[in-house]
Amino acid sequence: MRDQEPAPGHPERRLTTKETAESLGVKPDTVYAYVSRGQLSSRREPGGRGSTFDAKEVEALARRNRRESSGSSGSGGELSVRTRITLIDKDRYYFRGVDATELAARHSYEEIAEWLWTGELRPGITFTAPKAAVAVARRAVDALPEHTGPTDRLRVAAIAAATADPLRFDLSEDAVLGTARILIPTLVAALPPVRRGHRDEGPLAHRLWARLSGRPADEPSLRVLDTALGLLVDHDLAASTLAVRVAASARAHPYAAVSSGLGVLEGPLHGAASGLAHRLLLDVLDQGDAAPVIADELRAGRRIPGLGHRLYPGEDPRARALFALLKELPGAGPALAAARDIVATTARHTPLHANVDLALAVFTVSSGMPSTAGETIFAVARTAGWIAHALEEYGERPLRMRPSGHYVGPRPPQPLPE
Incomplete structure (x- = not known):
């Protein structure tokens, strides 16, 4: 039954929270998330036990969600998803409307993660x-083979941490934020340390350093690492982030959503690209000249890693920010x-700017880190960004990330195979 029927002088129809959730295909908690984001308005009727919602406003939001779920085509016919997290525009990018490079220059990785998740900064x-x-x-x-790569280690750590969390299926915003604040340091702590005797305390960059380099950490190096983490928190709908949103759309818990992102990240065209740039840099340093190394790469039919980015016709702003810091790093010359x-x-041959993978490679080579350090x-x-996108997706209609296949195989009916 509807909460209130239209009456003379009061033409608007009101829906209960339960009716609103059913109309939108979401949980009641998500209805209030829409209210907190300003996408719905609520009103408590005199003598009523709960909030009510304008039926027209609810239907307008439902129509908007349906349009988004079908995906609007851009110039390339690609899936488009409404998001409030990251904007990439004219060789700059922004986290919730704030220049990302400025955030990374002034705030720690954890502070930037909180900004992405909640829209609030929590200094310190x-x-x-x-x-x-x-x-x-x-x-x-520790049970994995010694040669296991960092992304596999992180994925196993995420799955193991999930099994220890009986509340992982609670997808309310507060619960997911609590999971995020625990999961990220758990992933770092689960990686085997390179430098023994290091205490796991302080900012996350300090704890991560001990998993990447056997050298003692100095302040300029830690600043580069923390800035790199902040710059890489999110980058719109990269392939791994889309995988996370698909998992979240199916209401996978945060650990599983992050595991989906880690699986995609491992590809050489995504998170592993900095490792290729790292090895290229080592070859150039060994040869003393880039020309023969570049010639060998091109002769083998390989593209040169660390150069160009499809979203930045000009300079990658993440690379620009890191290179500025690397100039101050002892030993990076x-x-x-x-x-x-x-x-x-x-x-x-082709005028391409350095991208963030090459900047990361300069850092990892200069710091005595392995080629896999950039991937780590x-x-x-990016785990923080994935959590932000999962949170956003939990507030949308379930299973909206379900495109229809365009079948191009043999037309039925076909005979049964012998």
């Missing part, structure tokens, strides 16, 4: 994980010179 916040969750994740990771040599050599930094950083 650090993420810590309970010992029980870390112990479960570490045992799972040779790797920076090698990177400039790579850009100048390839510019004779990328994965840890």
